[in-house]
Amino acid sequence: MNIIGIIASQREEGNTTFIVNKILEGAKKQGAETSTFSFSNLNIKPCRGCWACHKGDQGCVIKDDMQKIYDALEHADAIVLGLPIYMGQMSAQGKIFTDRLFARFSPRFSPFFKENAVKQKLILxxxxxxxxADLFKSYIDYTKHMFEVLEFDVKEVPVVTGLRNGPACEREDLHTGLKDFGSALVLEGCQK
Ligand SMILES: Cc1cc2nc3c(=O)[nH]c(=O)nc-3n(C[C@H](O)[C@H](O)[C@H](O)COP(=O)(O)O)c2cc1C
Known part of the structure; x- marks a missing residue:
């Protein structure tokens, strides 16, 4: 199983990085191949709304680091998308990533969708x-629904809370649970 992690945070050693890496650690233990993409070291611009991706088969015309993610998405069975809450919503980096997925529904990607009836799994x-944990429940539920509309098979929506009291890496209680999410993603795939 090929899993990619997307870290929608600018903080190279921040909470989102820790959380996504822990989930991937659990998946790796079950034999998955993993790779990560972090906004801390990628240059990814916002969608321009030019619609060029839908007019031809060249994909997105913005030639930045999102191209690496498009390539990885074509071979990924599952995605772990790490989203910090900023001002009651996903971070701006998370929204930029989501908007740039618009190009996935373009001629370049449509053969991919046809050949692969199995939807990509997503841990949000x-x-x-x-x-x-309930403070942003309606927004989080809405976001889950939005990713389902975008053809993802949303498997889990873990919400790590209370990080104002200290960094995620110091929270021993999180380690096992996060790894279990990654592990379950692989084990579920094997049963099919
Ligand atoms: C600009 C900004 C806005 C934030 N807004 C919220 C918020 O509305 N609610 C909340 O619970 N935490 C909020 N936080 C805290 C972050 O969600 C939390 O620290 C998160 O773990 C940051 O992840 P990171 O270390 O990967 O950036 C905010 C943090 C920042 C920097």
Whole structure:
């Protein structure tokens, strides 16, 4: 199984990085091949809304680091998308990534969708400073629905809370649970 992690945070050693890497660690232990893409070291511009991706088969005309993610997406069975909550919503980096997925529904990618009836699995991993797990529930539920509309098979939506009290890496309680999400993603795939 090929799994890619997307870290939609600018913080190279921040909470989202830790969380995505822990989930991938669990998946690797079950034999998955993994790779990560982090906004901390990628140059990915916002969608220009030019619609060029839908007019021909050249894909997205913005030749930045998102091209590496498009290539990786073509071979990925699953995605772990790490989204920090900024001002009650996914980070701007998360939204840029999501908007750039528009090019996936273009002529370049349509053969990929036809040949692969199996949807890509997605772990939609949120994290936030506030300790109340229900605080952004309606937004998180909406976002899950939105990714399902975008043809992803959303497997889990873990929400790590309370990070205003200290970094995720110091939270021993998180380690096993996060790895289990990654592990389950692979084991479920093997049963099919
Ligand atoms: C600009 C900004 C806005 C934030 N807004 C919220 C918020 O609305 N609610 C919340 O619970 N935490 C909020 N936080 C805290 C982050 O969600 C939390 O620290 C997260 O773990 C950051 O992940 P990172 O280290 O990968 O950037 C905010 C942090 C920043 C920098």
């Amino acid at each position: 991993s949120f994290n936030q400073g506030n300790p109340d």
